Amino acid sequence: MTTAAPYPFLKGHGTENDFVVLPDPDGSVHGELSAERVRALCDRRAGIGGDGVLRVIRVDAIEAGRGQGAEWFMDYRNHDGSLSEMCGNGVRVFGRYLAREGLVDPTRPVPVATRGGVKTLTFAGGAADGKITADMGAPEVFGSSDVSVVVEGEKRTWPAVHISMGNPHAVVFLDEGASLADVGPLHDAPLHDEGVYPDGVNVEFVVRRGPAHVAMRVHERGAGETRSCGTGACAVMVATALADDAGRGTPYRIDLPGGTLSVTWTDDDRILMTGPAVLVASGTTAL
Numbered sequence: 001m002t003t004a005a006p007y008p009f010l011k012g013h014g015t016e017n018d019f020v021v022l023p024d025p026d027g028s029v030h031g032e033l034s035a036e037r038v039r040a041l042c043d044r045r046a047g048i049g050g051d052g053v054l055r056v057i058r059v060d061a062i063e064a065g066r067g068q069g070a071e072w073f074m075d076y077r078n079h080d081g082s083l084s085e086m087c088g089n090g091v092r093v094f095g096r097y098l099a100r101e102g103l104v105d106p107t108r109p110v111p112v113a114t115r116g117g118v119k120t121l122t123f124a125g126g127a128a129d130g131k132i133t134a135d136m137g138a139p140e141v142f143g144s145s146d147v148s149v150v151v152e153g154e155k156r157t158w159p160a161v162h163i164s165m166g167n168p169h170a171v172v173f174l175d176e177g178a179s180l181a182d183v184g185p186l187h188d189a190p191l192h193d194e195g196v197y198p199d200g201v202n203v204e205f206v207v208r209r210g211p212a213h214v215a216m217r218v219h220e221r222g223a224g225e226t227r228s229c230g231t232g233a234c235a236v237m238v239a240t241a242l243a244d245d246a247g248r249g250t251p252y253r254i255d256l257p258g259g260t261l262s263v264t265w266t267d268d269d270r271i272l273m274t275g276p277a278v279l280v281a282s283g284t285t286a287l
């Protein structure tokens, strides 16, 4: 691997879904950010460590003319260097960085361009340091009977609900009385139908905790089991609200190993996800 000149990075997380943030406003620092470099940065022993990388780059430097009013593009990469359309925890961390650096005005909605379209961030109380709500747009629900997930170690197959939040999800409801630990270790990616998910899938396992309240574990495409997944929490909320036949506008509490997110499905078919976003370190690296 080639060694780069030292360049700035930050480390942040949203409900312990953690990211290496790479400021690269005009695209001159990283050029074509290689999968190899992403893997080196995300390595938890030899690198900085993270579930993914968030490159902060101006729309004009990467997708000129496609920002629909957004100035900034979240160039998201998974831990293994693969691309994803969207990252829900990542976009809040991305917004935290922009607000902290004075690159956006947190008293106003902030549009962020992603491969999954423009997502708009709202900062609680207009403050740069409170919770952040991401308007994740409309979910796509593809049905509930023809998708299954197999966790090899447990030799179990579950039906799953196929939902897209820009990226693909399979939501599995465990039987009443089951616990999330019953799924067993999620070291390997759950098996899934390649015909349904040709580009892989994020798999969520869900138990109910009470009215409009669930808990979940997630195995992320390109990252393994993580402590949280924002788009996964949104997919889980949609699947649960459909199962509940719930009216729109009810906030659902989604507990994850790394924290709690609140997700609401609006009357006009948008998913609003609210949660924390934290920057914990900054420095330079030549990785």
Ligand SMILES: N[C@@H](CCC[C@H](N)C(=O)O)C(=O)O
Pocket (backbone or CB within 6 Å): 017, 052, 078, 083, 084, 085, 086, 087, 088, 089, 090, 167, 168, 202, 220, 221, 222, 223, 228, 229, 230, 231, 232
């Ligand atoms: N952790 C993210 C999702 C990241 C992308 C995902 N692994 C994929 O490949 O689609 C989130 O918070 O949404």
